[in-house]
Amino acid sequence: MDLKLEVVVLPVSDVDRAKAFYDKAGFRLDVDYVADDTYRVVHLTPPGSPCSILFGTGVTTAAPGSQQGLHLIVPDIEAAHAELVERGIDMSEIFHDAGGVFHRGTHEGRVTGLAPDRASYGSFATFTDPDGNGWALQEITTRLPGR
Structure with a gap:
């Protein structure tokens, strides 16, 4: 199914x-x-x-703004980030997680810049809508097997 x-x-x-x-x-x-x-x-x-x-x-x-962790997958985070900024969306800087895995739900462990070696799944940028619903861009250039 x-x-x-x-x-x-x-x-x-x-x-x-x-x-x-x-x-x-x-x-x-x-x-x-x-x-x-x-x-x-x-x-x-x-x-x-x-x-x-x-x-x-x-x-x-549900309370307005309570939806968090929505991800938009992009092949080029720098281009997507620039386009959203150009459209007037208030974006975070591009970052990766200090542990090299998925980012945390807080600012803890965020390291400014692209993931080392621009590893697929490793670079992020965030924004919120006017109510505070939270979104993240995640760069994926090579999918894991089966995806």
């Missing part, structure tokens, strides 16, 4: 502000459906991604 992650629900406090932010970041608007004052669904897809995000009114009980 295939289990494909295709939609992640983001908790936001202001739907129009979130929609404008993700549009500025280059996400494609797929749906903006308003049923009434209590139910609205906005569905967007990051460029090149098979997985989308969804937010709106009446779609989640």
